[in-house]
Amino acid sequence: xxxxxxxxxxxxxxxxxxxxxxxxxxxxxxxxxxxxxxxxxxxxxxxxxxxxxxxxxxxxxxxxx
Ligand code: SF4
Numbered sequence: 836x837x838x839x840x841x842x843x844x845x846x847x848x849x850x851x852x853x854x855x856x857x858x859x860x861x862x863x864x865x866x867x868x869x870x871x872x873x874x875x876x877x878x879x880x881x882x883x884x885x886x887x888x889x890x891x892x893x894x895x896x897x898x899x900x
Pocket of ligand 1: 855856857860861862863864869870871872874875876879894895896897898
């Protein structure tokens with residue numbers, strides 16, 4: 836799911852400590868860099884800063900670790 840990253844999104848992501856990336860998902864293998872369900876991880880990997888992007892691709896199978 837593609838979501839626009841704007842000022843409000845960035846502010847709420849900070850305020851609520853939003854977790855949404857593979858690195859924060861229970862299905863992510865940190866050592867191998869793979870998803871346990873075999874999904875591509877590139878679109879959902881952590882970005883250095885939300886200030887640098889205008890949209891984000893949420894993974895519908897994300898499970899908070
Ligand atoms: S389920 Fe989605 S968010 Fe979790 S590791 Fe796989 S691709 Fe990443």
